Amino acid sequence: xxxxxxxxxxxxAICLTIPGIKYVRVDRNQGVAGARNLGLxxxxxxxxxxxxxxxxxxxxxxxxxxxxxDQMPGAMMIYAQAIPQDADGTxxxxxxxECPQGDIFWDLLIRNFIPSGSAVFDAPVLPKSDCSTIxxxxxxxxxxxxxxxxxxxxxxxKLRS
Numbered sequence: 001x002x003x004x005x006x007x008x009x010x011x012x013a014i015c016l017t018i019p020g021i022k023y024v025r026v027d028r029n030q031g032v033a034g035a036r037n038l039g040l041x042x043x044x045x046x047x048x049x050x051x052x053x054x055x056x057x058x059x060x061x062x063x064x065x066x067x068x069x070d071q072m073p074g075a076m077m078i079y080a081q082a083i084p085q086d087a088d089g090t091x092x093x094x095x096x097x098e099c100p101q102g103d104i105f106w107d108l109l110i111r112n113f114i115p116s117g118s119a120v121f122d123a124p125v126l127p128k129s130d131c132s133t134i135x136x137x138x139x140x141x142x143x144x145x146x147x148x149x150x151x152x153x154x155x156x157x158k159l160r161s
Contacts, residue, residue, distance in 0.1 A: 002023050006025075006026055065120040076121065079114050082115030
């Protein structure tokens with residue numbers, strides 16, 4: 001699925017040439033969060049990942065992450081390091097440099113160290129329309145190995161407002 005957040009480029013024409021792409025366009029810019037939320041509501045897949053127009057995925061990375069998620073019942077998401085690249089093509093250090101382990105819920109509230117473009121979510125864990133209940137998940141992260149996907153296991157607990 002491609003969510004076109006009121007662009008003025010050739011996004012629509014390009015999407016029409018690619019079989020199997022669901023194209024959703026909004027006439028007024030919604031911003032990153034609005035476009036992602038719109039994509040979530042319009043999606044029907046088993047997995048969700050976000051890829052901004054200036055991001056590039058490593059070949060086969062989504063397939064690899066989905067295979068790992070399939071092998072881990074109860075996993076809600078998986079992510080990997082991101083490799084930032086400057087406009088001139090110079091690659092910088094992958095991040096996050098260190099991967100916290102164990103219960104990282106509070107670490108994520110302090111600082112989100114997950115590169116959004118590297119995360120693949122099990123779609124059923126993402127809310128689509130009912131945001132009246134805030135759901136927090138205690139997250140456990142697997143071991144951190146160089147350039148390998150990290151997985152989060154969740155145990156759901158609801159907090160009342």
